[in-house]
Amino acid sequence: MSARPNPVVAGVKCRCPNCGKGPLFSGFLTVREHCETCGADLSAADSGDGPVVFILLIVGAIGCFGLLFTEVSFHPPIWVELLIW
Structure with a gap:
């Protein structure tokens, strides 16, 4: 063996x-x-929900960073941010 x-x-x-x-x-x-x-x-x-949670956390972090970067850098109206993000 x-x-x-x-x-x-x-x-x-x-x-x-x-x-x-x-x-x-x-x-x-x-x-x-x-x-x-x-x-x-x-x-x-069986991995259960582990991989899904991991991927959602990564995508969520990227989205939050993008939203905060857009707000701090450009100060667009709220409707523009809602449309983008």
């Missing part, structure tokens, strides 16, 4: 945590049900 892969390396490469070779995702944030290489069951690795 081969040694288990380093979990950090497998995670960064988005590979199976069991063998380190098969792809972990079948879509953007969808975890595969089984590894194509070793057949390990990956369905228990």
Whole structure:
């Protein structure tokens, strides 16, 4: 039996945590049900709402920064800011 892969390396490469070779995702944030290489069951690795919250926080931070930058730099009327943001 081969040694288990380093979990950090497998995670960064988005590979199976069991063998380190098969792809972990079948879509953007969808975890595969089984590894194509070793057949390990990956369905228990449900990410829930974690990735969605992470992406929303990034998009929200970019939007808030843009709104504040626009307000401080240009002082547009409120209807223009609502139209833009």
